Amino acid sequence: MTTPNADAGDAGEPVSVLMGSCPLPLTNYKEIVLAHGSGGKLSQELIQKIVLPQFRNDLLDPLHDGAVFSVGDTRLAFSTDSYVVSPIFFPGGDIGKLAVHGTVNDLAMCGARPLYLSVGFILEEGLPMDDFWRVVKSMREAADAAGVTLVTGDTKVVDRGKADKIFITTSGIGVVPKGVNIHPKRVQPGDQIILSGDIATHGIAIMSVREGLEFETEIASDTAPLNGLVEAIFATGKDVHVLRDPTRGGISSALSEISQSAGVGMLLEEARIPISEEVKGACEILGLDPLYVANEGKLLAIVPADAAAAVLAVMRTHPLGRDATIIGEVTADHAGFVLMKTRIGGTRVVDMLSGEQLPRIC
Amino acid sequence: MKYLDEYRDEALAGKIVAEIRHTVTRPWVLMEVCGGQTHTIVKYGIDQLLPDKVELVHGPGCPVCVTSLEMIDKAHAIARRPEVIFCSFGDMLRVPGSEADLLVLKSRGADVRVVYSPMDCLKIARANPDKKVVFFAIGFETTAPGNAMAAWQARRQGIKNFSMLVSHVLVPPAIASILQSPLNRVQGFLGPGHVCTVVGYEEYEPLAERYHVPIVVTGFEPLDLLEGVLMTVRQLEAGTYEVQNQYPRVVKREGNRVARDLVNKVFEVCDRKWRGVGLIPKSGYKLRDEFGDHDAEQLFEVGEIDTAEPAICISGLVLQGVKKPHDCPAFGTLCTPQHPLGATMVSAEGACAAYYAYGRHLQCEKKALAPV
Numbered sequence: 001m002t003t004p005n006a007d008a009g010d011a012g013e014p015v016s017v018l019m020g021s022c023p024l025p026l027t028n029y030k031e032i033v034l035a036h037g038s039g040g041k042l043s044q045e046l047i048q049k050i051v052l053p054q055f056r057n058d059l060l061d062p063l064h065d066g067a068v069f070s071v072g073d074t075r076l077a078f079s080t081d082s083y084v085v086s087p088i089f090f091p092g093g094d095i096g097k098l099a100v101h102g103t104v105n106d107l108a109m110c111g112a113r114p115l116y117l118s119v120g121f122i123l124e125e126g127l128p129m130d131d132f133w134r135v136v137k138s139m140r141e142a143a144d145a146a147g148v149t150l151v152t153g154d155t156k157v158v159d160r161g162k163a164d165k166i167f168i169t170t171s172g173i174g175v176v177p178k179g180v181n182i183h184p185k186r187v188q189p190g191d192q193i194i195l196s197g198d199i200a201t202h203g204i205a206i207m208s209v210r211e212g213l214e215f216e217t218e219i220a221s222d223t224a225p226l227n228g229l230v231e232a233i234f235a236t237g238k239d240v241h242v243l244r245d246p247t248r249g250g251i252s253s254a255l256s257e258i259s260q261s262a263g264v265g266m267l268l269e270e271a272r273i274p275i276s277e278e279v280k281g282a283c284e285i286l287g288l289d290p291l292y293v294a295n296e297g298k299l300l301a302i303v304p305a306d307a308a309a310a311v312l313a314v315m316r317t318h319p320l321g322r323d324a325t326i327i328g329e330v331t332a333d334h335a336g337f338v339l340m341k342t343r344i345g346g347t348r349v350v351d352m353l354s355g356e357q358l359p360r361i362c
Numbered sequence: 363m364k365y366l367d368e369y370r371d372e373a374l375a376g377k378i379v380a381e382i383r384h385t386v387t388r389p390w391v392l393m394e395v396c397g398g399q400t401h402t403i404v405k406y407g408i409d410q411l412l413p414d415k416v417e418l419v420h421g422p423g424c425p426v427c428v429t430s431l432e433m434i435d436k437a438h439a440i441a442r443r444p445e446v447i448f449c450s451f452g453d454m455l456r457v458p459g460s461e462a463d464l465l466v467l468k469s470r471g472a473d474v475r476v477v478y479s480p481m482d483c484l485k486i487a488r489a490n491p492d493k494k495v496v497f498f499a500i501g502f503e504t505t506a507p508g509n510a511m512a513a514w515q516a517r518r519q520g521i522k523n524f525s526m527l528v529s530h531v532l533v534p535p536a537i538a539s540i541l542q543s544p545l546n547r548v549q550g551f552l553g554p555g556h557v558c559t560v561v562g563y564e565e566y567e568p569l570a571e572r573y574h575v576p577i578v579v580t581g582f583e584p585l586d587l588l589e590g591v592l593m594t595v596r597q598l599e600a601g602t603y604e605v606q607n608q609y610p611r612v613v614k615r616e617g618n619r620v621a622r623d624l625v626n627k628v629f630e631v632c633d634r635k636w637r638g639v640g641l642i643p644k645s646g647y648k649l650r651d652e653f654g655d656h657d658a659e660q661l662f663e664v665g666e667i668d669t670a671e672p673a674i675c676i677s678g679l680v681l682q683g684v685k686k687p688h689d690c691p692a693f694g695t696l697c698t699p700q701h702p703l704g705a706t707m708v709s710a711e712g713a714c715a716a717y718y719a720y721g722r723h724l725q726c727e728k729k730a731l732a733p734v
Contacts, residue, residue, distance in 0.1 A: 031466060033465040033468070033469050035456075035465065041698075042700055277363055280363045286478075342405070343370045343372060344370060344406050344407075344408070344584045344585075346410050348405060348720040349721020349722075350721070351718075351719065351720075351721055
């Protein structure tokens with residue numbers, strides 16, 4: 001059996017012609033490389049070309065954070081995610097908290113009220129019992145705070161060196177309330193794009209620890225359960241077209257994906273996107289664009305123009321939405337592309353994460 | 363953010379753009395030398411703000427892009443060895459050699475590590491006394507002091523298991539090479555601000571004099587670049603060709619003497635192959651003989667590796683400012699950052715990658731994407 005070619009270009013023959021005239025002809029990875037896990041285009045290609053063809057179905061095909069389906073009269077959301085962050089303890093959180101928040105948030109972004117979680121641990125031989133205890137305790141606290149119950153799980157231990165301390169997988173189920181209909185296809189020109197707070201803190205918190213960077217104020221991860229904020233938004237009774245938590249790949253990748261699947265354009269204003277001074281400084285030092293850096297406690301809400309004021313007002317009364325702001329709007333022009341007006345009045349396209357990678361940030 | 367927002371001010375940018383429009387009377391072609399400058403130009407849409415008569419072409423100042431295929435093959439030959447920990451700046455990992463890239467070698471078991479500073483390699487060397495730690499020392503004059511310091515400290519501290527594969531390149535010989543080319547279109551230069559922070563700009567004065575081109579040493583923020591363009595255009599319109607310093611908050615005429623002294627103690631000037639350009643005499647640094655114990659090229663006997671580059675290569679023309687990234691038929695279609703066909707698409711500072719990241723392939727395709 002041959003493996004399908006995960007990275008082959010779609011163009012076929014012309015590649016080889018060009019390769020003959022170009023000094024760097026590498027288009028095709030025969031092994032998994034770290035960038036396949038970066039959450040960007042290489043990850044997308046891996047899934048599209050290897051995984052999706054084997055399992056194709058209506059629920060999987062959209063490749064959203066979770067699947068929404070009906071059982072009897074109840075609409076359920078179902079999601080899963082794995083966590084391999086290094087280091088496992090970082091300012092603002094740890095791998096356990098992240099594992100609970102991540103799946104809770106994936107469910108919340110489907111419009112669901114998260115109810116039950118499962119957990120799978122892969123532990124490396126030699127992991128200090130105290131560390132495991134801290135992670136489990138932290139998961140318990142995170143689950144309590146998010147109002148979810150951990151109802152099933154599994155534990156495996158592997159030889160020293162075969163895993164890095166601890167890997168966690170969580171899956172979750174939630175109920176989608178009646179009247180809630182979150183889908184990129186519902187996004188319309190004129191819709192307003194609301195961001196719940198300042199961006200890029202999770203990715204930068206992890207990088208700062210790894211690179212030993214110190215700032216006047218410690219940069220802490222923003223990891224948080226967003227289901228409370230989502231419930232507050234729904235309580236306004238206003239229509240919400242799309243919710244998305246911009247994790248790996250940052251807000252630029254999240255918005256590009258939505259604009260592609262919705263077939264609309266977006267226009268952002270750089271000056272309106274909140275970023276803390278510390279994160280700005282770290283991004284300058286590390287050479288990172290904050291638009292591409294991961295968040296773990298922020299959401300993007302795309303709502304009709306006449307709902308924006310009410311949604312924004314209620315978000316600002318919630319602790320996780322205090323700095324919520326409208327960062328741009330959906331346009332009929334340039335469908336499939338996100339444009340941004342830059343600080344000095346130019347424009348640029350904001351695309352999905354591609355070459356850059358910060359391995360193992362979640 | 364203090365000391366940065368001041369240089370990204372929309373109102374001031376508008377004033378400088380108006381002044382450029384007021385000054386320019388005929389078409390001029392300017393080259394920004396550095397990849398970092400290219401990145402800022404495309405990231406902020408600066409070229410879209412300029413009048414049509416001012417054309418910016420992108421220079422050879424991306425160290426990853428100009429590193430020769432031969433040198434990358436040497437790096438890979440060393441990185442493959444089981445006793446080696448191979449350290450590199452991050453964007454070098456995706457640059458393919460003849461057979462693979464460093465990411466692939468890593469996935470096959472090579473110990474490849476990303477470092478932010480060459481001094482980190484000394485720490486790694488001390489922590490792994492049974493391994494040979496090799497740093498891929500690439501870059502222009504800007505990174506030379508840091509890399510020189512790593513070699514200097516390794517010798518001083520007797521760290522015998524540390525060595526460097528040196529592929530340093532120098533800007534002035536590359537500028538001379540561009541100006542001597544029969545294809546040259548460049549009439550004025552935005553000089554490399556951070557290179558000149560280290561070495562100063564005395565060396566640029568004979569270039570301006572001999573080739574009658576204005577050179578304005580320019581910074582990397584949007585207002586720096588706009589002011590650099592204005593100063594260059596003013597000289598072109600007036601028919602003068604001096605070296606001017608737009609970036610005095612960082613650059614002095616003599617540069618950083620301490621850094622220059624260290625560089626001269628560790629490195630000496632040598633001939634160097636540039637990707638897509640070929641051999642440029644006296645355009646690089648190599649380690650001096652007394653640092654031979656830390657010279658990976660000698661220690662691992664890779665000096666014989668001699669990879670020929672294909673004769674036709676648009677990335678070479680892009681590096682020389684003769685072509686724009688979107689002049690290439692593969693740009694944004696067959697050649698993307700996920701599947702780089704050329705070096706200029708690999709590093710974030712490469713002209714093609716900068717064009718791609720900020721959506722110029724989309725703007726070329728769709729007229730609807732004209733500046734809003």
